Amino acid sequence: xxxxxxxxxxxxxxxxxxxxxxxxxxxxxxxxxxxxxxxxxxxxxxxxxxxxxxxxxxxxxxxxxxxxxxxxxxxxxxxxxxxxxxxxxxxxxxxxxxxxxxxxxxxxxxxxxxxxxxxxxxxxxxxxxxxxxxxxxxxxxxxxxxxxxxxxxxxxxxxxxxxxxxxxxxxxxxxxxxxxxxxxxxxxxxxxxxxxxxxxxxxxxxxxxxxxxxxxxxxxxxxxx
Amino acid sequence: xxxxxxxxxxxxxxxxxxxxxxxxxxxxxxxxxxxxxxxxxxxxxxxxxxxxxxxxxxxxxxxxxxxxxxxxxxxxxxxxxxxxxxxxxxxxxxxxxxxxxxxxxxxxxxxxxxxxxxxxxxxxxxxxxxxxxxxxxxxxxxxxxxxxxxxxxxxxxxxxxxxxxxxxxxxxxxxxxxxxxxxxxxxxxxxxxxxxxxxxxxxxxxxxxxxxxxxxxxxxxxxxxxxxxxxxxxxx
Numbered sequence: 001x002x003x004x005x006x007x008x009x010x011x012x013x014x015x016x017x018x019x020x021x022x023x024x025x026x027x028x029x030x031x032x033x034x035x036x037x038x039x040x041x042x043x044x045x046x047x048x049x050x051x052x053x054x055x056x057x058x059x060x061x062x063x064x065x066x067x068x069x070x071x072x073x074x075x076x077x078x079x080x081x082x083x084x085x086x087x088x089x090x091x092x093x094x095x096x097x098x099x100x101x102x103x104x105x106x107x108x109x110x111x112x113x114x115x116x117x118x119x120x121x122x123x124x125x126x127x128x129x130x131x132x133x134x135x136x137x138x139x140x141x142x143x144x145x146x147x148x149x150x151x152x153x154x155x156x157x158x159x160x161x162x163x164x165x166x167x168x169x170x171x172x173x174x175x176x177x178x179x180x181x182x183x184x185x186x187x188x189x190x191x192x193x194x195x196x197x198x199x200x201x202x203x204x205x206x207x208x209x210x211x212x213x214x215x216x217x218x219x220x221x222x223x224x225x
Numbered sequence: 226x227x228x229x230x231x232x233x234x235x236x237x238x239x240x241x242x243x244x245x246x247x248x249x250x251x252x253x254x255x256x257x258x259x260x261x262x263x264x265x266x267x268x269x270x271x272x273x274x275x276x277x278x279x280x281x282x283x284x285x286x287x288x289x290x291x292x293x294x295x296x297x298x299x300x301x302x303x304x305x306x307x308x309x310x311x312x313x314x315x316x317x318x319x320x321x322x323x324x325x326x327x328x329x330x331x332x333x334x335x336x337x338x339x340x341x342x343x344x345x346x347x348x349x350x351x352x353x354x355x356x357x358x359x360x361x362x363x364x365x366x367x368x369x370x371x372x373x374x375x376x377x378x379x380x381x382x383x384x385x386x387x388x389x390x391x392x393x394x395x396x397x398x399x400x401x402x403x404x405x406x407x408x409x410x411x412x413x414x415x416x417x418x419x420x421x422x423x424x425x426x427x428x429x430x431x432x433x434x435x436x437x438x439x440x441x442x443x444x445x446x447x448x449x450x451x452x453x454x455x456x457x458x459x460x461x
Contacts (some may be wrong), residue, residue, distance in 0.1 A: 151380065155373035159363040169357055169360055169377060172352040173384050176391040183395075199394065214383060215371045222376050 003095050003216075010091075010099030011144050015106070017076055024072045025107055028065045032115040035061040036122055051121045055185035058119060059178060062112060062142065067170070070149045072164045073100055078087040078157075087223065095217045097150060097219035101212075105146040112138055133188045141181035147211045148173055154222045237439050247429030254422035262345045273422050277430035278322040279347065284434070285315030285332050286354065286382055293378030296371060305371040306445035312357050314437050320350045342344045342392045349388055353381045 001009075017024060039045070039057050077083040086096070114133060119125065152170045156162045180200040187197035194201055255273035262269030292308030295301070326344065327337045338344065357377050364370035 102362050106242070150378070151376065154362075155376050156360065158366060159360065159373070160365070161363060165360060165363055169353075169356040172349050172356060173380065175349055176387040179391040179395055203387065203390060203394075210383065210387075211380070214380065218297070218376060218379065220370060223439075 001012060003092050003098070006091055006095035007098035007102065010096060011102045011106075012032060013202070014076070014099065014103040018103075020109070023075075024069050027072075028069050028107060028111050029114060031068055032061050032065040033118065033148060034061045034112050035064060036115070036119060040122070045123050047124045047126075050125055051127065051189045052186070054119065054123070054125060054189060056183045058116065058138070059141070059182055060114060062108065062138070063145070063171070063178070064173070065111055065115075066104070066108050066142070066145050066149060067167050069104055069155045070170075073104055073150065073153045074157055093215035093223050094199055096223070097154075097215050100154075101146045101150045101215070105142060108142050108146065109139065112142065127189060128194075130188055130192060133194065135196075136183055137184040137188065137201070137204075140201070140208060141177050143208045144177040144204060144211065145174060147208065147215055148177075151211070151215050151222065154219070176203060176207055180207070206209070233443075234376070237436065238445075240432065240439065241436045244429060247405050247425065247432050251422065251429040253427035254425050259418045259422040260416055267331060268329060268332050268444035273426045274331065275322060275325045276423065276444075277427040278318050278325060280427065281430050281434045282315050282318040282322060282347075282350070282371070285311045285318060286350065289315060289354070289378045290382035293375035293382075296375045297421075302449060303446075305375065306442055306449070308375065309361065310441035310445055311378065312354050312374075312378070312448070313441060314330075316358065317353065317447055318352045318434075319354065320346060323347055323351065340396065342396055344388055345392045345395075350385070351390070353377075353384070357381065362454070 039061075043053065043057070045053065074083070077086060087093075112135070116138065120128060120131070145166065149170055152166055154171070156165050156169065159165050180203050183200045184194060184197045184204070187194060187200075251273065255270055259270070259273075261267050288311035289308045292304045292311060295304040296308060323344075326347075330339065331337050357374060360377055361370050361374045364373055
């Protein structure tokens, strides 16, 4: 079996589990929505200024909900020694990495598909026509987040206070992604196109490619027997 | 074995003494021989500590990267001990850099801290490697802790250029490099005794660094030995 085929099968397994239990997706979705309310009470989001603040606020929401999802990422494997069973099977561990990244990515994208339009509705953002570009930038950022997030989730797997440690090691590494997505989104919302923020988009792409490759190569060593 | 240790200790002692002398000469040159800066006056002298500190910190993080890579590849404990030792000293020198920079920034820029690119980058480095040390301390199983730390040591180092790029595009206010400039040779735009002071200071810091690293490495080795002895006697 090729790497991708293995990853695909593992991803299907995770999606099926999620479909049956819906733990992660539902908590992430409600937490994301909850954050929008918290933002409403914390900031004075008048319609004239909301477009300026939207990128930063949205990304805060995605970072927090994403971290929530990552903390649960290997939960199923931790129960009943499923991890050992998975490692005993003739799998490429890079495939495991791709599958877990893909799974978290799908969860986050599903949340984003709801939360972004909800933000537009709740805070009266007028530029509905720019949503596709906003989604594109968000998607690229989310890929970066999931790639590094999966790696960090895997190495903190056996740590004490793991839920606290994960954002501590992950967030400083995510700074290029946070900066790049927010600048790109600002540019899109201001001018209607990526234009001047093209170099940020390239940085984002570079980040995704570098750490995706590093993740697949390194994951063999991350997961020990 | 005891004899061999005495030999190692003697070499360490010599290294430590050399470091002490070099740092002392560097301080003398920086504080007394070199002239005060034409614009900034006396406060500029902090640069003789500031620049070596950050260079040492980067050297440390590079060693963390090398030790981490070697550990994942060969699984030898000594590479992990090296990475751990280098990370601790790297954090120390990064913190020193930020403190020195603050002391210099207050009279020069009027603020202790500003979100300039280089300052931000240094602060992020500190956060990454403090995270590295926390990760190590929060995993009980030593081998797992070493593996996890090695992964972070590699990923963190690979991330540095990207963080560097992003915070630079984001903003920069730090004064441009005054010594390694593209348009002039180093000795053309800086007073020669300033350059000498900086060089001596850097050598002093380098010696001090390797002295601290060797001590810290030895501590790591001794921890292993104690653990092995305890296991032998069944009291571990």
